Amino acid sequence: MIERIQRHLLTHHPLLWNTRALWVLGTNILLHLLFLLAGLGSVQPARLGDERGSAAIGTGGLVTFSILCSLLVLLVWLLFYFRNNAFRNGYRLTPGYLLREWGLIVLIVFTSLIYHESFLLGKRLRVRQFTNTERFVQEVNAAALAMAFVPDEEDDPAYFVLNNCAENGGILYNNSTNYQELADSHRNDTSVAGRQIYQESLTILRALQQPDAFSYRHYCGMPISYAWDYPGMTGADEHHARRIRWIEAGSRDSIRASLDALVNLCNRYGIRSRIHTDSLAAAVFRLPGNALWKYTPTDRFVYHEGVQQENASYLLTDDLRGVFSFIDDCLPNRRNRQDHAERLLAMGYTAFGLALLLWAWRRFSRKVFLVTLVGVLLWSILIGLMSIGSGDGSGPSVIILCLFVAFGLLGLFFLRSRENKTATGVLLLWHFLLSAAVIPLILFLCNQSYDRLRWSYNNNELWERIAQQRHPVLYWIEGHTGTLLALNFALVLLYIGLAGNRSARSWQPMPEE
Numbered sequence: 001m002i003e004r005i006q007r008h009l010l011t012h013h014p015l016l017w018n019t020r021a022l023w024v025l026g027t028n029i030l031l032h033l034l035f036l037l038a039g040l041g042s043v044q045p046a047r048l049g050d051e052r053g054s055a056a057i058g059t060g061g062l063v064t065f066s067i068l069c070s071l072l073v074l075l076v077w078l079l080f081y082f083r084n085n086a087f088r089n090g091y092r093l094t095p096g097y098l099l100r101e102w103g104l105i106v107l108i109v110f111t112s113l114i115y116h117e118s119f120l121l122g123k124r125l126r127v128r129q130f131t132n133t134e135r136f137v138q139e140v141n142a143a144a145l146a147m148a149f150v151p152d153e154e155d156d157p158a159y160f161v162l163n164n165c166a167e168n169g170g171i172l173y174n175n176s177t178n179y180q181e182l183a184d185s186h187r188n189d190t191s192v193a194g195r196q197i198y199q200e201s202l203t204i205l206r207a208l209q210q211p212d213a214f215s216y217r218h219y220c221g222m223p224i225s226y227a228w229d230y231p232g233m234t235g236a237d238e239h240h241a242r243r244i245r246w247i248e249a250g251s252r253d254s255i256r257a258s259l260d261a262l263v264n265l266c267n268r269y270g271i272r273s274r275i276h277t278d279s280l281a282a283a284v285f286r287l288p289g290n291a292l293w294k295y296t297p298t299d300r301f302v303y304h305e306g307v308q309q310e311n312a313s314y315l316l317t318d319d320l321r322g323v324f325s326f327i328d329d330c331l332p333n334r335r336n337r338q339d340h341a342e343r344l345l346a347m348g349y350t351a352f353g354l355a356l357l358l359w360a361w362r363r364f365s366r367k368v369f370l371v372t373l374v375g376v377l378l379w380s381i382l383i384g385l386m387s388i389g390s391g392d393g394s395g396p397s398v399i400i401l402c403l404f405v406a407f408g409l410l411g412l413f414f415l416r417s418r419e420n421k422t423a424t425g426v427l428l429l430w431h432f433l434l435s436a437a438v439i440p441l442i443l444f445l446c447n448q449s450y451d452r453l454r455w456s457y458n459n460n461e462l463w464e465r466i467a468q469q470r471h472p473v474l475y476w477i478e479g480h481t482g483t484l485l486a487l488n489f490a491l492v493l494l495y496i497g498l499a500g501n502r503s504a505r506s507w508q509p510m511p512e513e
Contacts, residue, residue: 015097018084021104024077028111031069032118039122045130048323049271049316066116073112078358085362087508098501105358106493110351117344127330136327137232139265140224143320145239146262148219149255149280150296150315155214158221159292161207165220165240171200179204212289217247223317224324229333247290256281266315269323272300273315342482348489352436359496360429363504368425375426376433379403394448397441404438407431415503421510428507432500439488443481450474 005022016022087098131139151159155175162171183201186194207213220236227233246254259277266273275296283294297314329336361369383396411427414420453471467475477484 035118039119124330
């Protein structure tokens, strides 16, 4: 059957036969499905609190295995792909053959490098089956509301009496600062900053004398928040207002219900906890002014006289935050989509670089290819040495752009003169090897100019308005750099496919030296 398919491809689809695209792409599809299934099976949502269920997912072992699979597939493919070169052997080629071959090379290399992405996709899909965006928002809001009633230390700054949830946080308290010594050291300081530190230190010292210096009423912290990425996240001031209503109304049942929701949340994700919701709800009203009274450790075990003992109550808050962070990485939001796009773009450029080397090997002679690589190493070293004194990197960028133009013009000149075949091939290859860096370097220089202009303004909002009016092109480029880099990838593919293959066709029949 395989021989029959091979004969059919040879007679009807010589490009697929020559590139072995059918077999290698079929292998890649199968491997991507296997990695996808592995990702789906690797996540156990009910055990995300266990390090085996979250932290170990997608770590170095899987990445290493993915790289080994990529190397194996590419090496086996190259063994068959290098057996025949229709271009250099002088076969009659249909119009567009070289362009399609170049596209297939890039596609094969790219799909062979991103097996790990399929694993990550499977992992994300499995998590989304268990916790969608709406549920995630509800769970984070519930956890942030309830964790205020589970203090873990006596002088937690989040419960300090001078906190102000509605007015930029009030006066901030640091439990590692000795405010008496701080006030004494600035007692005779007449500077504005020194007097402010002295007055704030005295204010904090007076507040610390109050019996309710640390109280449930004053909690303004936000232990877990993803407000920038998901609509519907409740802010610290809203949570504070809700807790105040419960405390002023003496609503133990509401506080207990929020704590029960926290316990259910921990149980859902397999996070170890032992908290007594009735006693925690009662502790809010135990002391005057709702001062802190009952504390819950964040570690499961404590060492007493060298013996490990389990705490009577504990809440592994770090594990809870880790689970939420893990779920957040798997849910669709703008930050994750941007990270995913940047990762794929980086892999695309890597695949382009490898495919470009294969293209150079297939289109030009081995002598030209080797001289090109040696030359790239030499002028890269020279540019690096010349750029040592360039602090901002603009000098090397300009040099590379000039070399790109010079190599192209010289290569075109020699190509038309039909002389110096080796030098012509080397110049053309240098030109095409640098083609992928042209637009990124131009963007780099534009963004540098934009940053230099912005540094002259201390007010970012003012600079935004000025930039839009006086420097609209730089402003637009700075905001669309990622899109332009993706566009550059497509343009360079077409440039190599059209101009590169045409140059190779013209170079091939040149007389040998």
